[in-house]
Amino acid sequence: MYWRLFERKQSGIRWLIAGLGNPGMKYEATRHNMGFMALDAIAQEKGVRVDRAKFQGLTASAKFGDEQVLLLKPQTFMNLSGNSIAQAARYYKIPAEQVIVLCDDITLAPGTIRLRDKGSAGGHNGLKSIISCLGSDRFLRIRIGIGGDAPTGDELVDYVLGRPSFADMEAVRARYSDIAAAAELMVRGEFGLAQSKYNGKGTR
DSSP: OHHHHHHHHHHOEEEEEEEOOOOSGGGTTOGGGHHHHHHHHHHHHHTOOOOEEETTEEEEEEEETTEEEEEEEEOSOGGGHHHHHHHHHHHTTOOGGGEEEEEEETTSOTTEEEEESSOOOTTOHHHHHHHHHHTOSOOEEEEEEOOSSOOOTTHHHHHHTSOOOHHHHHHHHTTHHHHHHHHHHHHTTOHHHHHHHHSEEOOO
16 A cells, blocks of 8 residues: 555656557557557657556556656557556546547548547547546547548448558558657647647648
């Protein structure tokens, strides 16, 4: 009990950035794992590896300006992402408004990102789980486009669990620096600026 309180006090962690995806080689580099890949890109830029097992996920801490931030990749599979995120948020007493979620978005074309500060899950089961477990929809999101010519109905599952084309993946990778910069602004409390600078389509 006391060591947990000591760790919490010493960490200074007040923000959480979580990338969503499914664990395991089977799902590596699939469209539904765009959140994992974007978080890894942020971690690489910060010089850390998201590899410490905690909160039913893999974690690392990184410095964003004056803030110490927990980076988290839930290992619960997408539909239960909220379990891991809520556990970490409760431990560090992080309010929903200081949680940033990176996830794929079927309604956006590759190379497009959309920043939101609240809202419904929009059919995304990972976001639905987070809303349920946090008891709030007022967490920040960076949604990463995987759509464009995506199919509908039963074929949609195969699409999101499939791997993107080389061109589509390059379009996403080209936005990694924007995603990292947007997250940095969010942590600094400048969500509006992040939204105005980085919402929309990047250059392919």
